[in-house]
């Protein structure tokens with residue numbers, strides 16, 4: 464029987480076409496690509512596409528999201544995979560350092576980990592690379608002078624913004640909430656922290672599932688947008704006090720912490736969809752004096768029972784909820800196929816010397832966006 468990874472590879476139509484093209488043109492011949500990205504079925508399709516272009520691919524996962532079946536599949540295909548699933552930051556950093564020990568020519572980064580670490584463990588010959596996320600862009604932008612090489616930020620492509628961050632993250636956060644908790648959404652009060660592309664999609668999907676959605680964003684322009692989209696925009700504390708479910712997706716740290724425990728209502732569920740597990744201070748909340756007992760249900764649901772009897776539930780320890788729980792699937796195959804086609808084309812452009820060093824931590828070039836958009840439409844609707 465074919466596996467889910469095979470299913471994903473068959474449905475990544477853009478990556479399939481690029482794989483064929485790369486196998487003939489070999490844009491990465493003789494080059495090593497180092498990656499630190501979630502290892503799951505769709506990234507398998509991307510890494511094998513890069514390998515088909517002649518690259519030696521050396522990869523490790525991100526915190527908490529590595530899927531053993533993806534690691535086994537990659538290793539069987541000849542990709543070097545360092546480490547396995549871990550929630551330990553120190554182990555993760557060791558794995559990232561081991562990727563850099565291979566002295567890659569190009570980096571495919573996710574969250575800025577590899578480029579940041581390269582500053583401490585410099586080696587010559589790094590041509591540049593890509594950064595997948597908003598959080599990574601925020602981390603790397605202040606380091607431009609030190610990095611001084613082409614780094615294209617996939618997240619800043621309009622395609623990634625609407626196809627993945629808005630539509631697909633929204634859909635997969637809803638799917639994950641239902642899969643992990645099996646709880647109703649209809650009539651529930653859901654508060655979304657952050658109304659960027661991801662938050663917009665999360666809010667829209669929960670509203671489509673008949674929840675009553677409120678939005679909290681520190682930016683009044685984003686709050687206005689949420690208001691005009693039909694969501695409530697109460698003050699932060701009011702929103703927290705009435706929420707059955709709180710979802711953070713801001714990219715910022717300390718959005719919900721121990722000081723919020725008195726506000727939350729009995730049974731409130733907290734989940735994070737932002738990249739780093741820092742938006743909900745899960746550990747600090749669990750060890751707050753107001754917590755009388757701490758227990759775990761299956762599938763990554765932790766319950767904090769407070770001294771006054773209220774129970775607060777935190778999903779996946781505050782790690783990205785849409786890559787957690789039983790049989791996590793992440794974003795839709797088509798949305799990832801689009802984002803990863805951008806990745807493949809950007810790395811190709813850098814490998815071929817088509818991007819200037821001054822294009823350091825900048826969005827995907829418009830011509831690559833157009834190329835990928837045209838390919839998707841032509842392929843599916845010839």
Ligand SMILES: NC(=O)c1ccc[n+]([C@@H]2O[C@H](COP(=O)([O-])OP(=O)(O)OC[C@H]3O[C@@H](n4cnc5c(N)ncnc54)[C@H](O)[C@@H]3O)[C@@H](O)[C@H]2O)c1
Nearest residue numbers: 596598657659660661680681682712713714715736737738
């Ligand atoms: N779960 C996934 O699959 C997935 C996919 C893509 C991106 N992400 C992550 O989701 C996060 C958000 O991404 P985005 O593209 O929507 O970012 P964005 O920058 O477009 O939006 C973030 C929003 O959060 C708001 N915000 C920041 N700090 C806040 C605070 N303290 N209180 C309230 N609002 C605050 C900002 O004003 C902004 O409107 C990032 O961490 C990103 O890496 C997750």
